[in-house]
Amino acid sequence: xxxxxxxxxxxxxxxxxxxxxxGVVPPIQVDNKxxxxxxxxxxxxxxxxxxxxxLRNPSFALPPGSFILVNRTATPITAVDVRWNxxxxxxxxxxxxxxxxxxxxxxxxPIVEADNLSLITPYGCTKQHxxxxxxxxxxxxxxxxVPQVGEPISVDPLATMHVYLDxxxxxxxxxxxxxxxxxxxxxxxxxxxxxxxVAEVTAGRSAGEDMPTLLAHIRQxxxxxxxxxxxxxxxxxxxxxxxxxxxxNLDGSLGQLKAQIRPPVFRHVGEQ
Numbered sequence: 329x330x331x332x333x334x335x336x337x338x339x340x341x342x343x344x345x346x347x348x349x350x351g352v353v354p355p356i357q358v359d360n361k362x363x364x365x366x367x368x369x370x371x372x373x374x375x376x377x378x379x380x381x382x383l384r385n386p387s388f389a390l391p392p393g394s395f396i397l398v399n400r401t402a403t404p405i406t407a408v409d410v411r412w413n414x415x416x417x418x419x420x421x422x423x424x425x426x427x428x429x430x431x432x433x434x435x436x437x438p439i440v441e442a443d444n445l446s447l448i449t450p451y452g453c454t455k456q457h458x459x460x461x462x463x464x465x466x467x468x469x470x471x472x473x474v475p476q477v478g479e480p481i482s483v484d485p486l487a488t489m490h491v492y493l494d495x496x497x498x499x500x501x502x503x504x505x506x507x508x509x510x511x512x513x514x515x516x517x518x519x520x521x522x523x524x525x526v527a528e529v530t531a532g533r534s535a536g537e538d539m540p541t542l543l544a545h546i547r548q549x550x551x552x553x554x555x556x557x558x559x560x561x562x563x564x565x566x567x568x569x570x571x572x573x574x575x576x577n578l579d580g581s582l583g584q585l586k587a588q589i590r591p592p593v594f595r596h597v598g599e600q
Contacts, residue, residue: 354414354485355393359492365504365597366405366496367398382459383447388473392483393424393491394449397440404438406430407497409511410448415487424481428453431515434587439500451475501592512594513558519591521564526585529572539578543569 356370369378371394376384383390393412399405412424428439428448439453440446447454452472454462461474469493474480483489495505495512501510531583550566568585575581 330451338414348570353390354483354486356393356395357488357490358395359490359503363504365399365401366493367396367400368491368493369396369398369596371395380445380456380459382462385462391449391451391473392481392485394447394488395491396445397448397493397496398445399440399442400497402442403502404442404499405440405446405496406436406438406499407495407511407515408439408448409494409509410491411494412450412481412489412491414481414489415484417482417484419484424450424483426450426452427511429515431510431519431589431591432582434589436499436589447472447483450481466551476560497594501590501594503594504594507596512591514560515591517559518564519588521561522568522585522588524561525565525568526582529582540573545572547573570580 353372355374356372358368358370360368371379371390372384379396383396393414397405397408407427407429409427410425412426414422416422416576426448430436430438439455441455445456447456447459449472451474454472462471492504494504494509495507497512497515528546529539529542533539539595547566547569550562552568553562555562572578572581
C-alpha cells in the first residue's frame with residue numbers, strides 16, 4: 329500500500345514537472361461578474377484565439393495568470409487592483425496581487441487607454457502599443473514578464489488559477505469592482521501627502537532654508553512619527569524627503585512631484 333502511494337506521488341510529481349517543462353499554461357478562471365464596460369481575456373489555451381497575435385509569439389512565455397484587460401468605454405482606465413488565488417508547485421494555496429497606478433507619476437499615463445486594451449501580469453501592466461517590445465525586453469521601467477524584486481510565482485500548471493479585479497478605476501473617478509481593499513483611498517492619501525510635502529519644501533526654500541538641512545529635518549521628524557490605520561502620511565513624508573535627498577537633480581524631482589495629476593472625486597459605479 330505504501331509503495332503504491334509512493335508510486336502515485338512520484339507519478340504525479342513527474343506529470344507536474346513534465347507539464348512545467350513543456351510550458352503548459354494553467355487554466356484561468358475570472359471570478360468577476362461580467363460587465364459591459366470591460367472584458368477580461370485570460371492568457372490560457374482555452375482563450376488562445378482571442379489573444380492578440382504579438383502575445384502568441386513563441387519566443388517568450390507570459391507569466392501564469394496573465395490576462396488582457398479590454399476597456400470598452402471612451403474613458404481611460406487609470407488604476408487597476410488585481411488579486412490571484414492559485415495552487416503553487418508544492419500543492420499549497422497562495423495569493424498574489426498587483427496594483428497598476430497611473431497617478432504615481434507625471435504626466436498621467438493611463439493603464440488602459442479608451443477603447444483599447446492592455447496586458448496585465450502578476451509583475452506589471454503593459455499597453456497594447458508596447459506588445460512588440462516584449463520579445464526584445466526593451467522596457468524602461470522593467471518587463472512585465474519577470475518580477476522586479478523577489479522570485480517568480482511558482483504554480484501547479486494543472487490547477488486552475490483564479491483572478492479577480494478588486495477595482496478598476498477610470499479617469500473620471502468611477503470605480504468598477506468589489507473594491508474590498510479600497511485602493512482609491514491610497515491614491516487620495518498619497519495625493520494629500522505629496523501636496524503637503526511640496527508646500528512644506530517650497531515654504532522652507534522661500535524662507536531661505538538650506539535644502540539639505542531642511543530635507544534632513546523633515547525626514548527625521550517624519551520618521552519619529554507613526555502612521556495611522558487610515559493614513560500613511562508620516563512614512564510618505566519621510567519617503568519623499570529621502571527621494572529628494574538622493575536625487576542628483578533636486579529641482580527636477582521636486583518639479584515631478586508638483587506636476588503629479590490630482591485625482592478626481594472617486595465614486596463607485598451606480599453612485600451619484
